[in-house]
Amino acid sequence: MIILDTNAVDAVVQGRFDPQEKYLDEYSISxxxxxxxxxxxxxxxxxxxxxxxxxxxRNLDESAILPYGPEEARVFARIAGRVTARKRIPDLMxxxxxxxxxxxxxxxxxxxEAVARDLAASGPPDLALVVHLLDI
Amino acid sequence: MDTIQxxxxxxxxAVADVLxxxxxxxGKSLNQYMIDRLSSDAxxxxxxxxxxxxHRLADITQDEIDEVQKLRAAMKDDWE
Numbered sequence: 001m002i003i004l005d006t007n008a009v010d011a012v013v014q015g016r017f018d019p020q021e022k023y024l025d026e027y028s029i030s031x032x033x034x035x036x037x038x039x040x041x042x043x044x045x046x047x048x049x050x051x052x053x054x055x056x057x058r059n060l061d062e063s064a065i066l067p068y069g070p071e072e073a074r075v076f077a078r079i080a081g082r083v084t085a086r087k088r089i090p091d092l093m094x095x096x097x098x099x100x101x102x103x104x105x106x107x108x109x110x111x112x113e114a115v116a117r118d119l120a121a122s123g124p125p126d127l128a129l130v131v132h133l134l135d136i
Numbered sequence: 137m138d139t140i141q142x143x144x145x146x147x148x149x150a151v152a153d154v155l156x157x158x159x160x161x162x163g164k165s166l167n168q169y170m171i172d173r174l175s176s177d178a179x180x181x182x183x184x185x186x187x188x189x190x191h192r193l194a195d196i197t198q199d200e201i202d203e204v205q206k207l208r209a210a211m212k213d214d215w216e
Contacts, residue, residue, distance in 0.1 A: 010204050012188055014196045020185050027184065040211060048193060049204045056191040061180070088212045 001026050003066065003098045005107035006036045008134060013052040017134060019106065027106075028064045029057060030097040032090050072096045075127065082123050085114035095129055104130040 004012070004019060004027050011017035019027040029037075034057050040047075041054030057065075076096035083092070095115055098105040105112060116129040159169035 007205070007208060010208070013191050013193055014201060014204075015192050015194075016196075016201070018188065020181070020188070026181060036208075036211065040207065043211065044207055047204065047207065049196070049200060050207065052191045052193055056187060059187055061183070063180075064184070090212065 001028060001103050002132070003027075003094070003101065003103050003105050004029050004033065005094060005105060005109060005112065006033045007108045008106050009033060009037060009053050009057065010049060011108065011134065013056060014049055026064070028066050028101075028103070029060070030066050030094045031068050032093045032097065033057070034060075034065055036090060066097050066101055068093060068097055072100050075099050079115070079119060079123070079127055079129075082127070083115050083118045085111055085118055087111055087115055091115070099127060099129050104132050106132045106134060108134045 002019060006029075008017060008019070009029065012019060037050075037053045037057045040050040044050050072093070073096070076093055079096060079099070080092050087095075091109065091112060092115070095105065095112060107113075110133065112129075113131045113133045116131040119127050119129050155170065156166055159166045162169055162172075164172065
């Protein structure tokens with residue numbers, strides 16, 4: 001099982017990335033990505049990628065959407081204090097979701113890879129983040 | 137429907153005990169219970185694959201890819 005970052009979901013509908021072909025495994029998303037995907041379509045309904053992404057995530061089984069609850073919030077607070085790379089709040093919330101779920105985060109975002117390196121260098125083992133960086 | 141025979145080796149006893157109990161609770165033989173569970177997993181995998189295939193856009197251009205990346209970046213900036 002893997003977690004797709006929002007930019008990876010964009011790439012899926014654009015035909016640039018096939019999660020099941022690459023990993024032969026099931027994919028999931030964070031509720032943060034769900035929100036970002038639906039918001040993108042609401043803000044830019046004429047954009048066909050954002051419309052297709054919103055439709056895809058709306059049709060995902062609930063079991064494929066990982067929650068953000070108290071445990072994720074505690075991990076978010078801990079990694080936000082440790083990470084020196086400048087990252088936006090939703091990215092760190094998605095990273096916290098991946099850490100709590102113990103699943104690799106698949107993304108095009110080199111900033112998230114930097115976060116994983118920061119945590120590997122300075123964080124305790126329970127904050128380990130595995131990032132699979134996709135080629136642009 | 138075509139079927140084949142599959143054999144599992146090395147199943148931990150504790151796992152086998154749980155599966156047998158679940159099969160009993162479901163009123164099924166262990167064989168039928170395992171087939172149903174594996175079929176359910178395979179169907180979920182296929183559903184997700186179909187979902188991706190049904191939403192994949194044809195003829196996407198580099199300009200469209202670039203535009204979506206700019207829109208995503210702008211949306212993230214709203215958080216700050």
